[in-house]
Amino acid sequence: MTTATAAGTGTARKPATMAQALGRAMRDAMAADPSVHVLGEDVGTLGGVFRITDGLAKEFGDDRCSDTPLAEAGILGTAVGMAMYGLRPVVEMQFDAFAYPAFEQLISHVSRMRNRTRGTMPLPITVRVPYGGGIGGVEHHSDSSEIYYMATPGLQVVAPATIADAYGLLRAAIASDDPVVFLEPKRLYWSKGDWSPDRPDEVPPIGRAVVRRPGGGTAGGSGPGRSATLITYGPSVPVCLEAAEAARAEGWDLEVVDLRSLVPFDDETVCASVRRTGRAVVVHEATGFGGPGGEIAARVTERCFHHLEAPVLRVTGFDIPYPPPMLERHHLPGVDRVLDAVARLQWESEFTEGRAV
Amino acid sequence: MTTATAAGTGTARKPATMAQALGRAMRDAMAADPSVHVLGEDVGTLGGVFRITDGLAKEFGDDRCSDTPLAEAGILGTAVGMAMYGLRPVVEMQFDAFAYPAFEQLISHVSRMRNRTRGTMPLPITVRVPYGGGIGGVEHHSDSSEIYYMATPGLQVVAPATIADAYGLLRAAIASDDPVVFLEPKRLYWSKGDWSPDRPDEVPPIGRAVVRRPGGGTAGGSGPGRSATLITYGPSVPVCLEAAEAARAEGWDLEVVDLRSLVPFDDETVCASVRRTGRAVVVHEATGFGGPGGEIAARVTERCFHHLEAPVLRVTGFDIPYPPPMLERHHLPGVDRVLDAVARLQWESEFTEGRAV
Amino acid sequence: MTVLEQPGAYRPTPPPAWRPRVDAAPLLPDAEPYRLLGTAAAADVPADLLTRLHRELVHGRRYNAQATALTRQGRLAVYPSSTGQEACQVAAGLVLEERDWLFPSYRDTLAAVVRGLDPVQALTLLRGDWHSGYDPHTHRVAPLCTPLATQLPHAVGLAHAARLKGDDVVALALVGDGGTSEGDFHEALNFAAVWQAPVVFLVQNNGFAISVPLAKQTAAPSLAHKAVGYGMPGRLVDGNDAAALHRVLDEAVRRARGGKGPTLVEAVTYRIDAHTNADDATRYRTDAEVEAWRAHDPIALLEDAMRDRDLLDERSVEAVRESAERLAADLRERMNQDPVVDPMELFEHVYANKTSQLREQAAQLRAELDAETGADESEKGAR
Amino acid sequence: MTVLEQPGAYRPTPPPAWRPRVDAAPLLPDAEPYRLLGTAAAADVPADLLTRLHRELVHGRRYNAQATALTRQGRLAVYPSSTGQEACQVAAGLVLEERDWLFPSYRDTLAAVVRGLDPVQALTLLRGDWHSGYDPHTHRVAPLCTPLATQLPHAVGLAHAARLKGDDVVALALVGDGGTSEGDFHEALNFAAVWQAPVVFLVQNNGFAISVPLAKQTAAPSLAHKAVGYGMPGRLVDGNDAAALHRVLDEAVRRARGGKGPTLVEAVTYRIDAHTNADDATRYRTDAEVEAWRAHDPIALLEDAMRDRDLLDERSVEAVRESAERLAADLRERMNQDPVVDPMELFEHVYANKTSQLREQAAQLRAELDAETGADESEKGAR
Numbered sequence A, B: 001m002t003t004a005t006a007a008g009t010g011t012a013r014k015p016a017t018m019a020q021a022l023g024r025a026m027r028d029a030m031a032a033d034p035s036v037h038v039l040g041e042d043v044g045t046l047g048g049v050f051r052i053t054d055g056l057a058k059e060f061g062d063d064r065c066s067d068t069p070l071a072e073a074g075i076l077g078t079a080v081g082m083a084m085y086g087l088r089p090v091v092e093m094q095f096d097a098f099a100y101p102a103f104e105q106l107i108s109h110v111s112r113m114r115n116r117t118r119g120t121m122p123l124p125i126t127v128r129v130p131y132g133g134g135i136g137g138v139e140h141h142s143d144s145s146e147i148y149y150m151a152t153p154g155l156q157v158v159a160p161a162t163i164a165d166a167y168g169l170l171r172a173a174i175a176s177d178d179p180v181v182f183l184e185p186k187r188l189y190w191s192k193g194d195w196s197p198d199r200p201d202e203v204p205p206i207g208r209a210v211v212r213r214p215g216g217g218t219a220g221g222s223g224p225g226r227s228a229t230l231i232t233y234g235p236s237v238p239v240c241l242e243a244a245e246a247a248r249a250e251g252w253d254l255e256v257v258d259l260r261s262l263v264p265f266d267d268e269t270v271c272a273s274v275r276r277t278g279r280a281v282v283v284h285e286a287t288g289f290g291g292p293g294g295e296i297a298a299r300v301t302e303r304c305f306h307h308l309e310a311p312v313l314r315v316t317g318f319d320i321p322y323p324p325p326m327l328e329r330h331h332l333p334g335v336d337r338v339l340d341a342v343a344r345l346q347w348e349s350e351f352t353e354g355r356a357v
Numbered sequence C, D: 001m002t003v004l005e006q007p008g009a010y011r012p013t014p015p016p017a018w019r020p021r022v023d024a025a026p027l028l029p030d031a032e033p034y035r036l037l038g039t040a041a042a043a044d045v046p047a048d049l050l051t052r053l054h055r056e057l058v059h060g061r062r063y064n065a066q067a068t069a070l071t072r073q074g075r076l077a078v079y080p081s082s083t084g085q086e087a088c089q090v091a092a093g094l095v096l097e098e099r100d101w102l103f104p105s106y107r108d109t110l111a112a113v114v115r116g117l118d119p120v121q122a123l124t125l126l127r128g129d130w131h132s133g134y135d136p137h138t139h140r141v142a143p144l145c146t147p148l149a150t151q152l153p154h155a156v157g158l159a160h161a162a163r164l165k166g167d168d169v170v171a172l173a174l175v176g177d178g179g180t181s182e183g184d185f186h187e188a189l190n191f192a193a194v195w196q197a198p199v200v201f202l203v204q205n206n207g208f209a210i211s212v213p214l215a216k217q218t219a220a221p222s223l224a225h226k227a228v229g230y231g232m233p234g235r236l237v238d239g240n241d242a243a244a245l246h247r248v249l250d251e252a253v254r255r256a257r258g259g260k261g262p263t264l265v266e267a268v269t270y271r272i273d274a275h276t277n278a279d280d281a282t283r284y285r286t287d288a289e290v291e292a293w294r295a296h297d298p299i300a301l302l303e304d305a306m307r308d309r310d311l312l313d314e315r316s317v318e319a320v321r322e323s324a325e326r327l328a329a330d331l332r333e334r335m336n337q338d339p340v341v342d343p344m345e346l347f348e349h350v351y352a353n354k355t356s357q358l359r360e361q362a363a364q365l366r367a368e369l370d371a372e373t374g375a376d377e378s379e380k381g382a383r
């Protein structure tokens, strides 16, 4: 399994997993603010099926970290009521596909209550969703459903890819007065990195993308050359970093932009990179058709049309229900497919003939 | 209210409404195939809140057209069971937003059962959804949620814009062995056209777009000139036809492509038009960010990049919850906004100076 | 069901008792709806309560008539009337303390008005100028809820939160007979019972969900019989008997406040008007049925009981009617003024801070509006 | 709840009776779970039924052990064991006619196997080579359902459809105690009762939903008490007493078949293993609790009762054990073979006909696979 360590800073003096960083973020938020409450299925005694909430019930009591009855609409619906009364609920959906029963509450209430009440009743709810595949989960355990949330005004949609972001973005999500769908790439839960729980790194706020890997040779706006931008987020960030590394061998110089949040979307950072490179590939696990990549490609194209040497391409999951474990590797966008897409970015125009694509 | 008559064929010898055509489609399907069953809230005695199922319970009995208890997941979930036993349920969701409670059944079962069972258990279910705005409905009565369905592999997504299509596509949807989300543009329910219930027009199958308005002057592939393609569907088709008419005055020659179905998507027809015109605007009511337009713009760009004189633009609803009745006209994409977008298609390059944009 | 007789003595070690079994009997509703008016016990209802109820019922009926009239004048987009159900509305509006919360559906503007909300604010959704016309905190009235039964978990969550904070707050949530079929009803009641949340669920069983009669909605002996399945008491009450309703709700609210958990109350009533002004009720019910229910009118029931106790005379009836007319006139007048709507507000409340695309879109609309105004101005100038 | 006494005689015209009121009493479960084994009535259970139940219980236990072992060998991705719940599984698997339908959850592969499904096919989902390993029509077993309670409306719809078609078919749907909290449970039971669909709901109340004990799941006297709220009978049965379960389910199936509508059966049992092999049950329950339930083991219970009637001796026990071993060995052997998976199948069943983009994507994967094979071949060639 690919890990996020590629983005880390070297010697793992204090190696931490993303799971630990997420748990710590909730712990610190609960310690700092008594209105933060965690609820969901198995989040208490068990500490969650991924153990992300481990220890919270013990430290803060069952009332602050509560096992609920097994009903996702009920969980989110009661969280709405709690938020109406001034609490900051952090809700865990056990797996991505098990958030679907809560869809009506999410769309018709969570996303709209602030607007409905002219700002007088914001709902500071964080909906944590372990999402994506790559862990060998059977049906319904590997969905990537971010487009459903992205397409719903009123929701923020956040997906960390690094351990520092897992902590920093989750703290920011809990502190946000707007509801946040917080997508935790479950196959990065056990990725390790150098991170200090006592002095967690400052990270940019929700709504800001970061260039995880600047285009080496051509950085600084020196024009397209043999460079391109990989636009990605969540579990695909490590894949893109690996692809960018591998691409050096082919003579490509790839920037990797980690979106960090899909809503708000950071056009500025993304478009600055694409204007630098002139080419872009969007990479995500979710299915392609109607998925996030369409929006991203379309808005980049609207804004950077005259800088583009080639259409923005997409490397995504196939347009199929998520496959069973034995076949998922064929579905997931991996390094090879990213490199294939890069190769299709119409380099011919600038080629010295004879170099293979 | 704009109507679809613009697409009609002249003297309304037998004027029919889209509502009538839809009702007739169900009636004829039920008469032709005893396995077709209609179910939903108020579809029986009342004939539905839009009267689309009027008369069906009387003609075919309560068992063929049944009022259900008030529970959308229950309606769709029992329809799944009925389809498992060989029936062809046609389910009515009373309004677009009231389909959300059925989301889990739709995503986790309706869309996946065929795939799950390796094709041995297809689910020929039609989910009729009165959708979109423009009827002065209060909150939750005007949503456009097609992206949620488009992004879900296994579902077909159909949206008629004409009376002939309302009938023909609904018959095709009911006859389809795959589940279909059938989006009925509710503000076109009372649009009138010349249509014969006894000899309904043949229409192309689901999955085929049609050019509703060919580019007059430049038709036949004579290159871009001052032409562009409006790509649209459902309630925005009449808007685009009106815009195309108005655009003549500005010297623009616009083709209007009616997608008819979002899934399957007819790349061929759409791209052929865009290659002819070199410019395109996607028009729909749904919100822009993460909406259908992103996918459409992205795939057109992927396929037609070197034919494009300008980026594919989008004219959509704003990225806000659907507005209250008194403000909805500001939200809905109308003729003016379509023309504005057309004007922004970077015509400068081919301009004789001095002509205003 | 005792189709199979429980056989005699049991010899093996019985399985461990793993939970306290509560006794089901006290949770079951009585077979007949609870009633006060028209019974001997009506004599014990405090006179001032009856007077208050009467005043609100008469005002409420007039309010419903006025709101319906406003739909005909195009001043309301739609109105779901509570005519015939005023007793439920009034009792729900009166039974709570100021610090408590009310969770109404689209049909329950009257309850909100009884609780103190300005009717113009209460009608904002139905007028069409915004989704909700009031700050929920001012009168502790949640926004009118349209997606059926979805407000119930909100009420549970709020009541639970209040209890966690140590506040003495009860939530009262309204739902229709149709709404009880939704999954959210089930989940809300279950959470409430497990959490022992201080919440009262009032089902206004008005016999229909739009056109669908109760018999197609449920096969249960009564909706109140659902309560035992969650471990909370279920009460059945005559929904047209304002005094009975007030007493049953008051009892349930006290129970909740006392830490004894939630109650489900089913009020059997009838929707005299069509579902909304847009509905044609003759398609699914007979005039005879409506007439039979008119004979069990909540105002008439109360007035009879008050006359029995000499609490009502022509003068006092007239006085209440007059004040109802004044309220109606005021409502009519204020609703006849065009509300001030600002299209730019569409972008204001989607998020705490506008996203960049909302800023772009707001600028676009601003420009369009300016162009419109500019065109108007120059047109005016030209004339 | 009779906090408020129903007052005396009622004078006004009572409101019209608008629906037939059913009597609640027969719908309520008994306070104690129904039991046969260990009671005098066990003597009347047909000997061949007991022998059949015994054989299946022993096979079932061995099956569970084998499947769990296969997770350790990496041959199953995950296994939710039904050890301790075999009586529910076996009774559910045996009680139906061939034409009837079974709706299992992820935990109910054993019931499907008892019904005749090949265990290798039943385990396909959990092995990870496809989402479902069998054609549901061959044994009339719906695909194992993972999203909790979502299979219940399917069972209702299927049973309803069969009845509409005039077919004499009953559906039996399994769900866990946790699953009863989902909205789909509520909606399914309500539809079933309103439609009088021939369906039986069997709740395997094994005390836990993963780590969450029943007391945090419901405050109800029992889960069977939910039935009255839908207007169907609720039965409570000892879920470790195979004979009692078989009788109660048989009765419910007959009732459904006879057009008398649905039944809710709650079987009180216990999950002896962890939730799945991936779960650590020591985090949320004590060994003492598990041991107490082991003392109420379904196989031991049945064997004791059979010994009382001289229906079991060492030889017959040994024979059953041996056949169980043969089944396990066969399962082990067949599961140890790598299943044939074809990546191209990913695109085959999404729609009846592939969309153009699925064709494109299939071509892409085909090319990738060919390239891989090509690379392999040339590597081989080089060696």
Ligand SMILES: Cc1ncc(C[n+]2csc(CCOP(=O)(O)OP(=O)(O)O)c2C)c(N)n1
Binding pocket: B041, B070, B094, B098, B101, C107, C146, C147, C148, C175, C176, C177, C178, C179, C180, C206, C208, C209, C210, C271, C275
């Ligand atoms: C989730 C959902 N589905 C459907 C509707 C459409 N709808 C509005 S009112 C109504 C009937 C409600 O009946 P009931 O709960 O008895 O309340 P009543 O209108 O009688 O007060 C329906 C189906 C809705 N508002 N929400």
Ligand SMILES: Cc1ncc(C[n+]2csc(CCOP(=O)(O)OP(=O)(O)O)c2C)c(N)n1
Binding pocket: A041, A070, A094, A098, A101, D107, D146, D147, D148, D175, D176, D177, D178, D179, D180, D206, D208, D209, D210, D271, D275
């Ligand atoms: C809709 C949904 N939410 C959450 C889950 C995750 N999950 C799988 S099993 C389980 C517990 C189920 O408990 P119960 O219904 O009692 O059945 P048991 O596992 O005890 O047989 C949970 C929460 C799921 N499968 N589906």
Ligand SMILES: [Mg+2]
Binding pocket: C176, C177, C178, C204, C205, C206, C207, C208, C209, C210
């Ligand atoms: Mg009603």
Ligand SMILES: [Mg+2]
Binding pocket: D176, D177, D178, D204, D205, D206, D207, D208, D209, D210
């Ligand atoms: Mg359980």
